[in-house]
Amino acid sequence: MSTFQELGLSQDLLNAITDLGFTKPSEVQEKAIPVLLDEERDLVALAQTGTGKTAAFGFPMLQKIDINSRTTQGLILSPTRELCLQITNELKLYGKYCKGLNVVAIYGGASITEQARQVKKGAQIIVATPGRMKDMINRNLVDISKIGYSVLDEADEMLNMGFYEDITDILSFTPDDKSTWLFSATMPKEVATIAKKFMYDPIEITVGNKNESTSQVSHEYYLVNARDRYQALKRLSDANPEIFSVVFCRTKRDTQKVAENLIEDGYSAGALHGDLSQNQRDLVMKSFRNRQIQTLVATDVAARGIDVDDITHVINYQLPDEPEIYTHRSGRTGRAGKTGISMVIVSKSEIRKIKSIERIIKKQFEKKDIPSGTDIVEVQLMALANKIHTTETNHEIDKHLESINELFADTNKDELIKKFFSVEFNRFYNYYQKSKDLTVSESRGSDRDGGGRDYGKSTNDTRYFINVGRKDGFDWMKLKDFLKEVLELGRDDVFKVDVKDSFSFFNTEKELQEKVLAFFTDYKHDSRFVNVEVSENRGRSGGGRRDRGRGRDDRRSGGRGRRSDNNPRGDRRSSGSGNRRDRRRSDDNRSDRHSNDRADRKFNDSRGDRRSSESSSSTSDRPRRSRRR
Known part of the structure; x- marks a missing residue:
């Protein structure tokens, strides 16, 4: 098939397609539309973003619903309000010649009362985000008990965003004999699970290979x-x-x-x-x-x-x-x-x-x-030259030419061109003339994120001890955010954060050492002094034998120098707690190493159970292997 006419679409839809300028169906449209029109079947379609998936399920749904009925017959779930609005607008364009069609978008951030009013008018198709849809069902503002078609669009993203329970609850209010069409760019384990649970013997359509990027x-x-x-x-x-x-x-x-x-x-x-x-x-x-x-x-x-x-x-x-x-x-x-x-x-x-x-x-x-910098200056200069060369002449300038010519009477052509281009060119030249090379060789040195750096050999960063940890409500991400905020540092200025029960370690570039130590002089957090000191031990776990031994010596002597116990500011605890504290640290180190290794395996084994790793809900850095700390 090479035209929309051959797909079996109605004349109303073909007229809209002509108005939209569509000439040839995409691969996913060519595969999905005839199947959905001819059969009442469940379908799983895997295709990349931008391949026309909305039309692939939109045209069949518009053709199969009863426009003369005010009953809701189609439900489309999408992960975000932007996509929800996008699908709604596209369906309205596809159905512009379908008299009486009412497509309503239901999403958060807008008046739920107004959305309920639009549905009550008689919405044959509802396009919704899961959260707002569930809310409206609980308030008895929508009725989806008679729908014939449900679509899960961008299913993988909805599941990644944690909508599994919402989707399950929503579909429980729909009839068992409906047709479910699942469209997704990727097919991770969770999408396969939801397809198995909510679909019966679905047809599978794949454009390209599963999870594969477009060749464009x-x-x-x-x-x-x-x-x-x-x-x-x-x-x-x-x-x-x-x-x-x-x-x-x-x-x-x-x-x-x-x-x-x-x-x-x-x-x-x-x-x-x-x-x-x-x-x-x-x-x-x-x-x-x-x-x-x-x-x-x-x-x-x-x-x-x-x-x-x-x-x-x-x-x-x-x-x-x-x-x-x-x-x-x-x-x-x-x-x-x-x-x-x-x-x-x-x-x-x-x-x-x-x-x-x-x-x-x-x-x-x-x-x-x-x-x-040299490459950029050259590119920008030629871009400016091409822009000037293709610019249409504004003849309103003609009346000013005499004055302009007088001004440049003693300037030759080459000099005039240089002056003209220098107006814009100098900005890039001055910025990049002394710029450094930013590219890093894979075999040279290492970066601040801890890509295999050996603490014992690095001299470009400083490792610190800080007397707060998990007992104070910090994990590695919260501590990193806390340090960035109070020290007013950039996102990558704090790294190798290693959180224990009652203390932690972190790194910055050596040039920031004075600023860090100066800031945490008599600094209080939640009415408690927070102490930061340079850690001499730079071993893998951040709290090796030398730190532990030194801590015991400090506690026995009452010293106030560098230490690695929970209270560097002089809390006079019994020295007998040292062995227990050391054992806790050893347990913490082993636990952290296992936790971080699991996080790394989780990324590489992308089809594993994401919920098994605490890092899956992280909104900042992923944890690193402890050997890299």
Whole structure:
């Protein structure tokens, strides 16, 4: 089949397709639409983002429902409000000639009363996010007991976001004989589980290979020191003057910070994350679609609703915690038959993640060097020349030519061109003329994230003891965030955080040592003194024999020098508690090593049970192997 007419669609839908300018169905549409029209069957469709999945389930649903009935007959669940609105708008466009069609979007962040009113008018199709849909069911504001078709769109992402129980509860209110259509970009274990539980003998359609990235996207990675990550991002943007990109961060905090830094540095950027109101998100997306924003910095969840076909680059400022999510990220570019580039900025400790992603997407990454200052200056100069060359002449200038010619009467052509280009060119030249090389060799040195660094041999960072730990409510992530906030440091300035029961260790670059020690002089947290001291022992677990022995000596002598017990400020506890404390530390060290090893195995074994690792819910750094601390 090569045309929509051959798929068996009604004339009303074909008229809408003509208006939309669709000429040829995509592969997933060509495979799914005839099956869904001809049979009342459950279906699992695996296809990448941007391949036309909405039309693949939208056209069959619109053709099969009874427009003359006010009963809700179709339910579509999607992970985010942006995607919910996107699907709703597309269905309305597809059904523009279907008189009496009412498609209603139900999502959080908007008036539940107004949404209930729209449903009460008679919504044949409801498009909803799981959380708000469950809320409306509990309030008896919707009735889905008679639906004939349910769609789980972006099923893998809904499950990654923790919607399994909500989906289970929602589907329990639907009839058993309905048809369920599951659409997903990847097929992890959880999606297979939900398909088995809620579907009967489903037909499976796969476009490409499972979890495989689209062939329209090329994949590149750039190896830098973690502290140079932001500078690398700026250089990649400057080296591509026509870039129209989405930059992905793991957390809302990092997303906002990177966007603010870019704006402060003169870039056209905006942030998209869950802490923004719906109105703010709509304004950001409108600016991005209109290209008033050239770089959109986003979290994975917020970006699920981005439907822009002309994105040239996806830049992974930080890799996702789950390797399958990379497939969704890279799917933001290379849409609608166009090509795109997915870039990853990594430190040495993250190289293993690149290898894991390569196995999943069945594509190879190309290692590239961060552009040098000289390269960027040349690229920007030629981009400016091309822009001037293709600019249409404004003849309103003609009346001023005589005065301009008089001003430059003594300037020859070459000198005039140099002056003209220098107006814009000098900015890049002055910034990059003394710039350093940011690219790191895989075989040279190591980065601050702990990529195999041997504590005993490193002289570029300082390891500290701090007298707070798990008993004070800290885990490694909370302690890292606490230190970054109180010390006003960047995201990568605190690393190798190792939390024990009543004390912890962390590292910074040596140049920050004076600032750290000065800040924690007489500093109180929750009415308790927090003491930070340089740790002499730099062994694997951060609390080796020398620290323990020194701690016992300090307790016996009452000394107040460097120590590794729970109260460096002089809490006079019985020295008899030392052995118990030492045993606890040894247990803590073993426990932490096992915990961190499990976290690393979890990433590499991406189809394992994500709930088995506490790191799966992390919104910041993933824990590192203890040998790297």
